[in-house]
Each structure stands twice: as structure tokens, then as C-alpha cells.
Amino acid sequence: MLADDLRTMAPRESDWFTLDARRVKAFADATDDWQDIHLDAEFASKTPFGGTIAHGFLTLSMLSAMSYQVTKGLTGFSSSVNYGFDRVRFVSPVRVGRRVRGRFSVAGVDEGESWLDVHWDVEVEKEGETRPALVANWITRFYLAEG
Template structure:
């Protein structure tokens, strides 16, 4: 995470942020996500049945891929100097484009698309994010992710 001034965050619109390192999505992670969300659909948790589908293996939940943004943001996000808390505000748009097969490697690309200080010391930052799958022509997902930073 890069710490920036108030002026720098406002002037960051249009800036491509650093691409994250690759992350391998394992069956253990998929299984743990299934436990947390109670989504035990066979395509995620049964390698034998999933092998008989067009995917040929288990795939990560779309929401698992989406939730990895929190992890990836540690690498790419801009943080306003003096920020003491960051919270999710939501998404303008989320599209799941391609499945993430077990043992695939994913990473995130992000671009700042909007910054506003709607209230004093509250910066709303919108990033266009893409989670790429290594070796795939199509990304796992694209989204517009909005966060709010509270600054002292």
C-alpha cells in the first residue's frame, strides 16, 4: 500500500496502480470458503464430479475471487496520509467473466477512476479492478470497487 497526500489522491484519477503478485487458488481455500458461505455446490468441492463438467476440475466460487480483492489491495491501494480506517462502500459493477479453476494463479490490475471528498476527511476512492487468470485470454472478473478512507 502506498501512502499519498490528499492532493496526490485527488490527482490519481486515471492512474494505473501496481499489478499484484500472482496468487494460487487451492482446493483447501475453495473448501474453506464453501464452509464459510455454506455454498457446497459440487462444482466447487467435489473434484470427481467436477471433472465430468466442461470445466474439467473444481472451480473457485465467484465470490471467493471477488473477496480476494481485499488481499490484493494491500499491494496496489493508495492510502491517504493520516487515514485511520478504510471501509468498503460497495461496487458499481461486478462481472464474473471466466471461472477460476483449482490451482490457477490469479492477480489483480487496478486503475483509479474516481476520487471525491464528499465529507471533510472522508475520501471515497473508486478503482476499476480486473482479476486476471494466468494463461487465460479472459479475466476472472471485472468490477468497480469503492472504498472510503477516514482521515485524521
């Protein structure tokens, strides 16, 4: 059963994703967030970050791609949707060009008649750094397959 598989699932990591200038610019274009700290290398070099940084919300939105990888192979559901977050903290910025990956642990599973709400403890790790980019408690709703 899917609920039991999720409850006993060991923590999983996604592949690495590069938050390069192209991805940051595309995110800026999609969200109308063109702050200089994300796009202007000369300006950003004079900030405490020492260079351009990825949008926090870009880092957060990468959880979708990361979660596809960690839930690959699970069966018994027809679809899943983002149900929300209980907590999100942007712990430290991601410099443009760096790689990140997600570490997902199942914190709990709530069962309904035709759905499961999976509560994930998620940490987005930055390659070669000890402080994560973000930590979150994320809820994904899985709609159970019929039959």
C-alpha cells in the same frame, strides 16, 4: 495530499494468489456453499469447466488482500472500509489451483469533509489466460487522519 496522490496514481497490480483446494474448501465452510462444482473433482470433470472451479465470491473477496498490497505506502488516512460496488461481472471461472492477481486503476475520487471515496476499476487476471476472472467498479472509503 492523499486525494491528489490517488488521482495521479498509476495502475497497480497485486501479487499472485493461488486459489487452491484448501482455500476453496475453507471458503465453502465459511459460507455454507458446498456445490459439487467447487469441491467434487469427479463431478466437476464432467462439466463444461473440466474440473473444479473456485467460487466467484471467493475470487471477489480476494480483492481485499489484493487492495492492501496496491495501497501500501499511501499515507494520510486512519482507516478504510469497503463502501460497495457499482458493477461486478464474473467473466470466466478460475480453475482450482490457478493463480490470480488484481489490477487496480483509480477511476475517480470523491472528497468529503473527513473521507475520500475512491472508485477503482479492478480486473482480476488469471495467470496464463487472456480472459479475466472478473471485472468490477469498486468503491473504498478512506477516513482521513486528523491533523
